[in-house]
Amino acid sequence: MKKTLRYNYRLNPTPEQEAKLIEFGATARGIWNLLLSETMRRYEFDTTFLFYKDMASLLKELKAFEEFAWIKAFDSAAAQQVARDLETALKNAFSKGRLQHFPKHKVSYKQKKLHNDSFRAVNNSNCIRIENGAISIPKVGKVPIILHRDLMSQIKTVTIQYRHGKWECSITQEVECKTALRVLNSITGFDINSKQTVVGSNGFTADNPKFLKRSKEKLTHLQRQLARRNKGSNRWQKTKQRINKLHGKISRQRLDFAHQISRQITNETDILVFEDLNIKAMQQFNGSMVADNVMGLITQLSKYKAELKGKLYHEIGRFEKSTGICSECDQQHALSLNERYFTCTACNTYQSRDLSAAKSIAKTGELDLVATGIVARVMPTSQQKSIIKMKVFELSKLVEGSEKKEAA
Ligand SMILES: [Zn+2]
Structure with a gap:
């Protein structure tokens, strides 16, 4: 490909x-x-x-x-x-x-x-x-x-x-692209929360960087300044130019950050599971995420980087609940937006909201991929077993299209 x-x-x-x-x-x-x-x-x-x-x-x-x-x-x-x-x-x-x-x-x-x-x-x-x-x-x-x-x-x-x-x-x-990996050694789910932080079920975290926030504050400041000036005047032109320049800087900073994160993510894991961000934005963020879509950029870039490396990128389906699910026993909890940690009412496990969400995304993704026959779980070799408790999958032949032809 x-x-x-x-x-x-x-x-x-x-x-x-x-x-x-x-x-x-x-x-x-x-x-x-x-x-x-x-x-x-x-x-x-x-x-x-x-x-x-x-x-x-x-x-x-x-x-x-x-x-x-x-x-x-x-x-x-x-x-x-x-x-x-x-x-x-x-x-x-x-x-x-x-x-x-x-x-x-x-x-x-x-x-x-x-x-x-x-x-x-x-x-x-x-x-x-x-x-x-x-x-x-x-x-x-x-x-x-x-x-x-x-x-x-x-x-x-x-x-x-x-x-x-x-x-x-x-x-x-x-x-x-590299040929698709036959053996996929790890699966990681990624949760993107309302504070625009990426949290992976493998413990990965990345915050929305401060320099972006600072640039954006500067932008709001300049936009206010522009509104005060006489449209078309010299001073207005000057501010307009500075805004234009800053827009360029912000878009370069965003892209750079998104590349960095997606490179790290795709290096660390073989199967990446994300949520459909369009749906998530509708559910939680009231469109605030659409306006400044660094996170959307990260998912896009992760997708192509994964494909280049022969790895698997998967987006879980619509309206799949991920927050407030206990990562130990799957008990569901209704959490308010500012509850960052919670204790499971069933098994008493104290956990981070984001990490448990990421784990639940990984779980849903795994179920999806196995159910649709894209991957199959296999026993890890003794060598793989020794490195923590690793999940190993094998890419099924189904995705390559040869079986489809036979069936038709
Ligand atoms: Zn529990």
């Missing part, structure tokens, strides 16, 4: 290159708007849409005309990419079970004389390369890049955008 990974890098374009990048961003937006208008016109005419093929040939035709010279000046693979993206957006808007709306015309927002447009170049026949600290982008040239981490495989696409006051490129690469 292959997975597409995305990494962001900082770019330091020269003034000429910067002008080109701004122009190309605007061109990509222009092409999107043009193709969308054409599609809508076509729809009004005969209720059909333009598909990628139609769009691509339309672009080809337009290039011949003087007034569309701006399309000709653009990287043609990047132009086709816009058409592909639009087709995807159209398809998504009309497929069932999706919440996407009909695509809209793109508007550009100016920040510090620069626009927030973006465009995506495709690596056809190795035209995008990183050499000597610069990335070669078609029709732009060799743009200096800060390669803070090495590439893992060949570049697929590069998206270039001006964000939070800096030039960034987001590089996608295809990476081969």
